[in-house]
Amino acid sequence: MEAVLIFLAISALFSNAVAYDPLDPNGNITIKWDVISWTPDGYVALVTMNNFQMYRHIMSPGWTLGWSWAKKEVIWSIVGAQATEQGDCSKFKGGIPHCCKKTPQVVDLLPGVPYNQQIANCCKGGVVAAYGQDPSAAVSSFQVSVGLAGTTNKTVKLPKNFTLLGPGLGYTCGPAKIVPSTVFLTPDRRRKTQALMTWNVTCTYSQILASKYPSCCVSLSTFYNSTIVPCPSCSCGCQHKNCIQKDAKVLTTTGVNTPRKDGSPLLQCTSHMCPIRVHWHIKLNYKDYWRAKIAITNFNYRMNYTQWTLVAQHPNLNNITEVFSFSYKPILPYGSINDTAMFYGLKYYNDLLMEAGPEGNVQSEILLQKDQNTFTFKQGWAFPRKVYFNGDECKMPRPDDYPHLPNSAPKFAERPLQQLLFILASLFWALQMV
Template identity: 65%
Template sequence: MEVCLCLCSISRSSSITKFGTSPILIALLLSLMCFTYTDAYDVLDPNGNITVKWDVKSWTPDGYVAIITIYNFQKYRHIQAPGWQLSWTWAKKEVIWSAVGSQATEQGDCSRFKGNIPHCCKRDPTIVDLFPGTPYNHQIANCCKGGVISSWIQDPEKAVSAFQLSVGQAGTSNKSVRLPKNFTLKAPGPGYTCGPATKGKPTKFLTPDGRRFTQALMTWNVTCTYSQFQAQTAPSCCVSLSSFYNDTIINCPTCTCGCQNNITHPGTCIEPDSPYLASALRISEKNDYKPLVRCTKHMCPIRVHWHVKTNYKAYWRVKITITNFIYRMNYSQWNLVVQHPNFENLTQIFSFNYAPLVPYGPINDTAMFWGIKYYNDLLMQGGPYGNVQSEILLRKDKSKFTFEKGWAFPRKVYFNGDNCVMPPPDVYPYLPNASGHSGLILLHCLATILISLILLHNL
């Protein structure tokens, strides 16, 4: 972000000098351009993407059978329930005769067919994953997970989803088949932008007996990248801070993710002791993912609390608590990414999994945390059990360590890949003597200025 702002300032100055354009207008336009770029580019995972691989396995009388595989190559961003949706536009008049491990959300107009009716006749089909428990004869490898895909670091074996399509009216050779266009990935909402399908090196498949490789007849690749700016207009999480050396608790800023507005927009949030809470939770299954947020000053679905707990001679200890304020929604396979300069000396994590992220080469200042399977990998819906917590122990680096000026607090926090709003640094819980020391410096400066003015006056 600092680099971007610097570039904006340079560009603005040169534009004013050369063209005499309004400084305010230039600054506004350039700041918008910079904001979009930095938000779309993930500095913590610069090469992260979702790749869709389309492998034509065999020819049929009027088309082909293809295996479509979705690989999540993002380090910490995963696809949670209700799962992915993949859509595209056919290049010709193709139809989907059958699907295995997935289904189209709409059949479309198949009235021109008699007898054998295709699974989907839409020119722009949307495909979704099947759920666990699907009959075995409707499954293929890596299908039927309800559209949920793990991030690459959390579980690379579950960072893949696949399905099979039998495509008709498509051509029966490499020369007659056309690549689909306009790929769109929703996971589960917007945020991903997909590039065009490109021909790639044919994929090799291992036969069931493990003794022979076969090769796809054709392979296409589609790359999709994520932008939080496109995914949502408002933040989805915030950070609060506290410490053992200061009684002040720095809460999330008011209206961080929105404001309570039940007068003009009823149902914006609900109080935990409201008599309507029980009835609001008894809803139809199809609306399970519609947000029902607990009323707070910050109105964020997720709050991350960082508490500097203890100071030892050679170590210091932090407690991290993640609270879910959404009723009727659980976060499965959640993860937390935190930046702090002392993570190179992280010694012990007590009840989370941990992996270092090293986006800047040898600098190890970013940690990824996620839940332990069957213990706290499910962040329950809002309520008394809607939180997970852990403690971490860090060794003191004598060249860096200090409790002064908010150094002990994180620089950035991400929940499920979204950047959480931090309190402004000037309100961090400082050491008790830090404010006094600053006050003395201020008084000294004022006294110096006053004396200088008196001397000048006497001259």
Template identity: 70%
Template structure:
């Protein structure tokens, strides 16, 4: 095997001369680490099991390994497709289908003068489910705007409720004198988040702030905050849905890529950090946040600040759907006409009351 290794060799006692790399019928194969000797490498291997998304880094979005299966024969009739493939990641969440026979893969030589062909090629599709990965959401969204003093927080208990009374250690207060000892004592191999005590109890909060309004443009500030003391997030990403992403002029501190899941509707964007600047979201603390501003050009036919139009429809962090506040809680646009109408009505009622009192005294 090259480009990977089986975690267990299994029972190879029946082999007397050449001992196989693995004799288990259901081996677990892991990627090799960077810096592996060249004679053990293959193209697209040795990333330590870390794959980037195709949009963020296509060169590191592919992983591969090569193995030789003994006693499998050398014809299409003797070689059988693998069964029960499972993609393991930090925690559950992936479900893989059966291996389907597809057109054999073709390989072009280095001089591009000859093409060889694989005996058989199988295709296995694995899908990710947030509901299988964890029982509760992992992120939430808060909202604010320049035209309203109200800051709409994440919905209460978005990712769980504080239960230190019945389950001590479910969260940590940021000003606790025991914070350092609790964090250092937490299991390094556990993927369960150790979060700061908040009303939402989410490891990640995304804040969308409508910052400024210009004649032809408007500006938004996006802040991602990590409340998880146990994990930092390298190569994180956001997927945001908003109708004005078809006119995004500039993203100041995040990379941006338009995503068109509905072909003709360009309302979804993927945002991620700049390399060596803010592509690493540190664990909870003073450095546990990243932020950028987005500048949109107005489409006068659709643009409005009314009825929460300026806020996103959905936000995903690392593929997980974040909990949004209810629409009726969004910061509302002050209606000056309503205030003028109320003042005029009050003036009329006051005048009528005064006239009535004068008539009674007369």
């Protein structure tokens, strides 16, 4: 048990400090450029963004991909995406490029665009699923025709300074690196073709880059103690001065739930000031099993969380027997240690976590088989070690504040008045029996 408390203390010290995620050590977003043909002054490339993160996805309003050209390249055209600005194309006579900026930024197209503007895996509004949740939707692509770029492998220069931007996106991208050319299968899958040139860019996530403060917190309760341990005060910072009381009249105003372009929240006033609270309740105890309830509450009036994910780390998660109203998948960050689970909503049922209000919550229960060698309700063992929502680590209460078992009350020296009252009451009842 001392080891568990030491682990929690160390986690608190180093939480959110680095980009490396110990629960998803190989997670990243890889952007691949495949030159598929040469043009008179450049090339046509297929750009593919693969999300290899197990439980972190890109939500609406989606990704913005930027870079710096190495020379004086321009974008003649794009299929499946568009540049946010055209830039100064005044030197061109006749045909005008799609974008002439030295540092273009490209965004995905929205669903429903005409078919001739689409390619495979495009046009999802920049939304990219987590690989562990839906591998088929963890990819986004567009095709770009680049001019003034060189027309051979030796004359083409790789773009620089890649950025992956968007509200809540804290990614750092490395330099482009030439890799072995991608091999493609023709539509009939009977013939292989090969890219003329391929380079990769790897982007890794850092929560501290995404936000100065956590974006979620955890509260705790049990069946054996009436104490409800709330999220720590100002878990997500108390910088949002314009919070709203849950019964405020302004909530009936048209458009109050409309998201802002910068992703700024409109939070319900709470002591923790977090957009998301995760509540873990130890519900029942059986001879060979125990049962926990998980509830996720949204306190942001401007945000619907689609394709949300919840990750919990606990040593007994290797013995999950049943999950009642969430989807579930084990996460194996260390190969053989199965102590981490990812939960997410059932499609068309609870995969959409509505904005703050009566519908702004989802919940489930999990049934776990006890490991008789380690299972205990003492010292907060039954509470999770870490909780992540949408890939961001949530602020946990201090272990000292966890609900105690009835027979593990604080010592006499800690609460002398309560102990004295208990002794006096015992003496009173003893005298009554004489």
